[in-house]
Amino acid sequence: MRLFFLFLILLSELVAYLWFCKGFFPTKVLLTPDEISSFTTNPPDQYVQPSKQFNRVIFMLVDAMRSDFVFSEDSHMNFTQHLINEGYALGYTAFSNPPTVTLPRLKGITTGSIPNFIDAVLNVADNEDTSTLGNQDSWVKQMFLNGWKINMFGDDTWLKLFPKYFSKSDGTSSFYVSDYTIVDRNVTRHLPEQLSKDGLTHWDCMILHFLGLDHIGHKGGSRSANMPSKQIEIDSVVRDVYESLLSKDNNTLMVLLGDHGMNDAGNHGGSSLGEVSAGMVLISKKFKGLDFDQHNNKSLPLPINDEYRYLNTADQIDLVPTLSELVGLDIPINSLGSFIPSILSLYSEKDQLNVLIKNALQLKVLLDKAQNGPRSLLQDQCDITSVNGLLQFIKKAKHILSQTSSDYNYRDLHLGIAAYAVFTVISVILFACRYSSHRLTGILDLTFFMLYGLSFVGSSLIEEEHHFWWLSTIILVVYLSYVSAVKEKSKMSSVALLLVALRILKAWNNSGQKYNDSTYIKIGSYISTLPARVGPNVFATILILSFVPLFVMKVKDSFGVKQNFSQIVSFVSLTMMISVLIAIKLLAYFTGTFDMETGTGELQKWCLVFVCWLQVYSHLETFPEINNELYRLFQYVWIATAVCSLGKPLLYKILGQKGGNKGYTKNVFVLFTLLCISQTNYLNVPLYGIMFVIYYEFKNLVPLDAKNFESSNYFAMLTLVLQNMSFFQFGSTNSLASVDLTNSFNGLTEYNVILSGILTFIANWSSPIFWAIVYVTRSLDSLPRKQFSALKWNCLYDRIVFNLSFYSISGLLLMLSCYNLRFHLFIWTVFSPKLLYFLAWLGCNLLIDLGLSAIIIARDMD
Structure with a gap:
C-alpha cells in the first residue's frame, strides 16, 4: 500500500510537470488567411508585381x-x-x-x-x-x-x-x-x-x-x-x-x-x-x-x-x-524572412524596389497584428524610393517579430508550479518521517538535493553539469573511504582501484557543451582514430575483455559442478547473446570508422574475413541489413531468456519445487546489462567493464547491510550520483544535440513510434538503467533469507522515498528557475532543453527505479 501511494505521488508529479511544460512550450499563434484583410494596408501607387525570374x-x-x-x-x-x-x-x-x-x-x-x-x-x-x-x-x-x-x-x-x-x-x-x-x-x-x-x-x-x-x-x-x-x-x-x-x-x-x-x-x-x-x-x-x-x-x-x-x-x-x-x-503570410540583398542584381533598379516593397508589406501585416491593428502606410514608415531604406525597415521588422513569435501560458505555468510544490511538500514530509531517527543524514541529503537544484540558476552550470556530478562522486567516495579506513585499513586497495576506474570513466568521452570538441582527445575518440593496422586489434581486445566480468559472474558458481538442463540452456543463451553483441559492435566499429566500400585496403585479413563471413552466412549484401538481422537475433534470444529468468521463481513455486531463486539476481543483472550494451554506442561498450569494477570495489569498500540504515543510505546516494555521472561520461549533455538515435531502430523492420521510443530511451539512459539494476539486485542479495519476504519491499520503499525527494526538490527549483529566467537570452538554447531532459529523468525514476525494480522484486520469491 505504501508503494502504491508513492506511485500515485510520482505519477501526479509527472502530470504537474507536464502541465508546466504545456504552458512553457505553447503552440505558436499564427496569422490566418481570414485575418489578412484586417491588417493589410494598400501598397504604394508606384508598386507593381516584380517580374518572375x-x-x-x-x-x-x-x-x-x-x-x-x-x-x-x-x-x-x-x-x-x-x-x-x-x-x-x-x-x-x-x-x-x-x-x-x-x-x-x-x-x-x-x-x-x-x-x-x-x-x-x-x-x-x-x-x-x-x-x-x-x-x-x-x-x-x-x-x-x-x-x-x-x-x-x-x-x-x-x-x-x-x-x-x-x-x-x-x-x-x-x-x-x-x-x-x-x-x-x-x-x-x-x-x-x-x-x-x-x-x-x-x-x-x-x-x-x-x-x-x-x-x-x-x-x-x-x-x-x-x-x-x-x-x-x-x-x-x-x-x-x-x-x-x-x-x-x-x-x-x-x-x-x-x-x-x-x-x-x-x-x-x-x-x-x-x-x-x-x-x-x-x-x-x-x-x-x-x-x-x-x-x-x-x-x-x-x-x-x-x-x-x-x-x-x-x-x-x-x-x-x-x-x-x-x-x-x-x-x-507568417514568414519572418527577408529577401537576400545580394540577389537583387537579378532585377532592374525599379524591380529591386518592388521586390523589397513586396517583402516589407508582408512583414508589415505581421507587425500590425502584433500591434493590434493597422497603423500608417508603408511609405510613412520608411523611404520606399530607397533600397537601403526598405532594407532597414525589413531588418527592423524581422527583429521585432522574431522577439514576439511566441508567448507563455501563465495559467498553465502557475498551476504546474503550484501542483508540483504541493507534491514536493508531501515528498519531503515522507522523507522526514523515514529519516526521523537519522536527522543528520537526512539534513545532509536534503542539502545536497537543494544544492543540485540551485545549480539551475546559471546557464553555464547546466551546460557543464557533469562537473557537479564528478565532484559529488569524488567527495562521496573519499568520505566513504575515510569511514571504511577507520574500521579496516586493509580496504585502501579497493579505494585506489575505485578511484582509477572512476578516472578512466571520466576520461573516456568529452563532456559538457562548451568545450566538447575534437581538440580534447579522450580515450574513446583516441581509439576511433587509430590506423587500420592497429585500431581493430585494440578495439576487439578491449571489447572482448569488457564481456569477461559478466561471463565469469554468471558461470563461476557452476565451475566443476554437474550441470542440469536449465543451467546448460542458460549457458548457451548467454554465450549466444555475448557472441552476437561482439559481432554487432565489431561491425559497427568497422562501418563507423572505415569506408568499407573503398577504404578496406589497409584492414588486416581477419577483419575482411569476419565481414565476408557475415555477408555469406547472412545471405545479405548491405551492412545495415546484416546489422539489423543480428539485432533481431539478439532480441529474440534476450526476450526468451528474460521470460524464463523472471518466470523461473514463479514456476518453481507453482510446481512446489525449491531452488527457483538460485542465481536469480545474477541472471537479472547480466540480462539487463546485456540489453543496455546492445543499445550503447560501440565505443562506449568498454565502459560497462569499468562500471562493473566500480560496483565491485564499492561493494568491498562498504558492504551493504539491509538492516543498517546508514549503509543503505550510502548505497542509495552512490547509485544516484553514479547514474548521473555515468550519463554524462557516456557522452550525453543537456543539449538535444547529444541525443543518440543510432540505436533507435535496432531489429525493427518498419518505423514504430512506441518501439523506437523505447529503444531510444534505453540507448540514451543505458548507464542510469545499469545502476538502477545494480541497486535492486545488490539490495536483494544483502537481505537475510529468513526475513526476505518481510524486508524486500522495504528496500524499494527506501529507494523511492530517497529518489522522490531528490526529483521533487530539484524539479521544483528547475521550474522556478525557468519561470524566473523565461526572458533570458539562453532560455531556448539551455534552460528549455534541460526541462525536457529532466522530464526524461522523471520517466526513468518512474519506469525503471520503481516499475522495473518492482517487477524484479516481485518475481524474487522466498
Missing part, C-alpha cells in the same frame, strides 16, 4: 550539410565549388534557428517562421496531426495552389508536412540512421527519369532530400572516414543535374542547402556554431556575369575556420521570401 525549381536538401562540407579546404564537393568560382552559383552560410533537427527546420525553410521549441519532440513522433503544415501557408502550398506540379523524393517528413501536395513521391524514413547508402540511392534512382525529356514535362518543382550525410555524422562524427565519399556522391548529383538541365535552361533554379549542421560528434539539435551553420548554394546560369554584392574575389576552397562562416551569410528563413519572389509567388 525562374519557372522551374530543383530543391536539393542534404540533411546536416554543414557549411564547411561545401566551402572549406576539407570539402570534397569540387564541382559545386567550381560552379561558385565560375559565377554560376552563389554560396552562403545559412544560419538556422535551434532546435536544429529536421522537422522544425523544414517548417522554417518552407513557411519562413521560427518553429516552436517543442517541435524538437514532435520530430520523433509519427503523427501527422502534430507535424502537418497542410493548413499553413508555405512556398510549397503556394506552388500547389498556382498549379505547379511538385515531385518529392527522400525524407518522408515532407509527406507528413505536406499531405496531398505532391504529384509523385517516394518517401524514405529518416530515422534509420544506421544506413547511409540505401536512403540516398532511393533518391538518385529517380533522377534519370525525372531529367529525361519526357520526365521534365511532369514536374515544375522537384524536391530531393538526401539523408546519408546526416546518418554518417550520427554514426562516426563529422570527420568520419565515410564522409569524403558521401560528399563526392552529393557533388556528383549536383554535376548530373547541372549538366542535364541547368546548363541548358536559364529559367531553372537549383537550391542546394542543409537543413542544419552538426557538431564534431556528428549530432545536432542544439545551438553550437557547427549545428546552426548550414551551407546553401543557389545555382543558375542566369547568375553568370551579373554584378552581385558577393564573394567573387574569394576563390574556393577557403581555409577552415572555427566559426563556420564562409562567403556571404544569411538566415535560413530568408530563403522563403527570396525563393517565393524569384518564382513569382506570394510570400507565405
